[in-house]
Amino acid sequence: MQDNAIRDTTHSETAPHSAAVLAAYLATWNAADPRELRALLEAHWSADVTYTDPLAEVGGHDGLTALVAAVHGQFPGFVFTVVGEPDGHHRQVRLQWGLGPEGGEPVVIGSDVVVLDAEGKVVDVRGFLDVVPEVAA
Template structure:
């Protein structure tokens, strides 16, 4: 699952549409879904648009792993942070990622633990 997490964070941290699209194509199932309290997206294009919108809202910020992930079978749960590189995260969330039979990201269920006011 370490590879899944690396691919997941790389997709969220991709600064341009072409790189993000490539990562989505390589590591996400075609019908992947992403759901959190603020967004619901189904399919690679919709997930990519959601990621682009978040990156537009927080330019220059990076997603990073917070703590240790916990995985079993085809799922992993982990806490992440979003903020300036090498600084305290401004946003902290918790995601559960499942994979399909080919090991691609299939579903993401996200929760927001700390959001700026």
């Protein structure tokens, strides 16, 4: 994982949570062990979190657990890393991420907008896929 700090562009409310949010967010997506994943969700994600991207719309810890497991099933051994410089404002963090072999170039690149609740837990994620490999028919 790169050592990216989140640039707070307009509002100091994001700053107290920024480094921890980014680390926990990536750790969650990279957690292959179900117990580790559950602990990360309980510590850093709201129980009523919603997640929406072009391929999935899930809610709650159970929905995210299933989604993370599906990603690991489709891309075994791949890891999420930060691409570029994350930024944020008003309890929102925007980051571009890459998914690929550890130490290698990402094969999938996306962008997420992560919304935090008053305690700094993730309450909503809006994901976008920027680069997706073509699948042979």
